[in-house]
Amino acid sequence: MHDELLRIGALILIAGLLARGARRVGLPTVPCYMLAGILLGPGTPGPTLIEHPESLELFATLGLVLLLFHLGVEFPVEQVLGSGRRLFLAAACYIGLNVGAGFGFGLLLGWGLPEALVLAGALGISSSAIATKLLIELRRLTNAETPVILGIIVIEDLFLAFYLALLQPVLSDAGTPAEVATGIGTGFVFLLLLFALARYGARAVGALIGSREDELLAVLMVGLVALMAGLSSGMGVSDAIGALMIGLVVSRTSVRERVERLVLPLRDVFAAVFFVTFGLTIDVAGLAEVALPVAAAVLVTIATNSAAGLIAGRLYGFNQRAAANIGLTVLGRGEFSLILATLAMGAGLDPRIGSFVALYVLVLAVLSPLLASQSRHLARLIPDRLLTGGWRYVRGETMSTACTHLDRIDPDVRADTLACPACAEDGIDDWVQLRLCLTCGHVGCCDDSPGRHATAHFEATGHPVMESLAPGEDWRYCFVDRTLVREPLGRGPAHHGTG
Amino acid sequence: MGHGVHTQELPGIGTRYDIDAGGQGQRVSVVVRRDGKRDLYVFTGASADPDAVLELTEAHARKIAAVLGGTFFEG
Incomplete structure (x- = not known):
């Protein structure tokens, strides 16, 4: 009996130590236990426990x-x-x-x-x-x-x-x-x-x-x-x-x-x-x-x-x-x-x-x-066409739902224009993409446009979350948390008119 | 939960709380694991990747909470 205990004990201890070493470098434990068994088993040359x-x-x-x-x-x-x-x-x-x-x-x-x-x-x-x-x-x-x-x-x-x-x-x-x-x-x-x-x-x-x-x-x-x-x-x-x-x-x-x-x-x-x-x-x-x-x-x-x-x-x-x-x-x-x-x-x-x-x-x-x-x-x-969002600018970015401003979103908000009204007032039309404020429905141009009216709208009103109105894109960004956001999981997909 | 705190269940791990900490990207997420451990994610700005992550035992979490909450007076 003492011999058996000794062998089982040694085997489990070695398996545990192997797994402990693997964990230090971020490897999983299960394969290590198995590896200990393979190395000390009858099917492998060398010591057999x-x-x-x-x-x-x-x-x-x-x-x-x-x-x-x-x-x-x-x-x-x-x-x-x-x-x-x-x-x-x-x-x-x-x-x-x-x-x-x-x-x-x-x-x-x-x-x-x-x-x-x-x-x-x-x-x-x-x-x-x-x-x-x-x-x-x-x-x-x-x-x-x-x-x-x-x-x-x-x-x-x-x-x-x-x-x-x-x-x-x-x-x-x-x-x-x-x-x-x-x-x-x-x-x-x-x-x-x-x-x-x-x-x-x-x-x-x-x-x-x-x-x-x-x-x-x-x-x-x-x-x-x-x-x-x-x-x-x-x-x-x-x-x-x-x-x-x-x-x-x-x-x-x-x-x-x-x-x-x-x-x-x-x-x-x-x-x-x-x-x-x-x-x-x-x-x-x-x-x-x-x-x-x-x-x-x-x-x-x-x-x-x-x-x-x-x-x-x-x-x-x-x-x-x-x-x-x-x-x-x-x-x-x-x-x-x-x-x-x-x-x-x-x-x-x-x-x-x-x-x-x-x-x-x-x-x-x-x-x-x-x-x-x-x-x-x-x-x-991964090419853009495989995913729905059109994530050209933000392909490699981590996405987070850790935005605490989702309660400021009005689900009924719709875009009512296909141009940037603020730019039109200034008599220019060289905006690149449009952004929709999800709190009040304000439409403004993106930060690649000279006007940067969407950001200006956030700075003036504090409305936190905007959605891209660019064709084929539906990502959202929180200005306050400075993070890409999605609606919390479990809710249905967003239904926003994109122009 | 109250204003500015968002709760989400993480099946098999525990519950995650996202807490607004004053805007400008400053926020904290706490994951309370089912085995009692806490992961504290700190975000301070521009990215959705956390700036710091601490894995806390229950005892450490209590200590920090007591100090933050102002109930820890000993020198």
Whole structure:
């Protein structure tokens, strides 16, 4: 026993130290845990700490279950449902493009249909943890596109639930199409039952585990999660989805916030064991074999992410910088890809999936923070016609909604002239572009015009926000905050007559 | 929230408050994360990129708030 403890302890400590070093230079933790597993596992020459990865299987499964449980607990159901059609459209495009490309790529590899279905999710679903940490580290929490990025991630999590439910019967060894259909049917009925439990039984579940003492709440919570995950697994639905659903149930109880706080350290530790264990199963010789397909997959992912970012940017009327930020921030792949690879390996699919996903996650782990921080270079390459705003002057600028003067906007304001009245009074007409005051409807010429009457109007009246009246442009600028602004997300697009 | 403060939910992170601090581009955004940490974004002018960002623990945030609010008297 002491030998086993020693080995597990050393492995986790090394994994943790590796991740700590990576965090110093802004790299994500998940791939580091996996890397520690690969380096110290039986599939790599050199020192081997754990000879049989199976010995860690129970801990690893707990890690997977707690990961998905936490995802369910913190899932913001109300916010997602209230987030409006535009966000769903943007997320649907993101998921459609990425998962679709992943599936197509999987088919092209020719490893088989179940393998392609797994790769669809492994290549298509991004890592929430990596994207969230990137936004904090790159100091982009006040950017206009940040709520959109976070919204896409949340809807991706929702998609994951349905995707896992669909995938399970494909993975379990059901032979005939009828058996597969029955499997999918059973899975969805079980899911519906859990949804019903979330809707009507939350109070009972809350009463069952809702002890006032944190100690007891933690014990009851872990017991309930493991039980439900096991039960789901027995029903032919994966343990992962059972854990996710019971998380959703708990998220509707009064103990939600305490559970969220208590589960976090447990999740972090056991999830790290899960990632390390995944690494242990990887044969380093297999990595070289899949290097070329992985390089191609990474390029495809960057392309589909950028395209999805452009679509979201267009939907929200963002500029190039914001669109590039969306595409490149949601690039990281991590926990979900590794979960899917584990499920695939467990189901006895082509073992190359393991090496493929491991290398893919490693490459993107290094690339995604790098590309996200350099998004302004991609922004300069994006031509204007791909976005609605006509952002010629402000392509590379960060957009912000951190304008505190949106309450001064009159939604009914319209432009009633196609020329600058102040210039006309002076008998000149060499203005370049027109600006509309969104408080009173005053039309004046821009700062590239000799008159600069829009700025003069702000200086005279203090009316803060103006909109460009140039054909094809609809950006807004706050004179007081000196920032480009968009209307707060969740409201519909602006309806201004542009002349 | 009152005049000059704009609130926005950031799913998975927390809540963001944008506070007008006297115009001319001078404003402050505070993100209260769900784990209690606070990110303080300070903007002083021309750009939408912050001039300074501080990541504060709950204790640090309280200390700063007490001093700013004038309830901290010890020397």
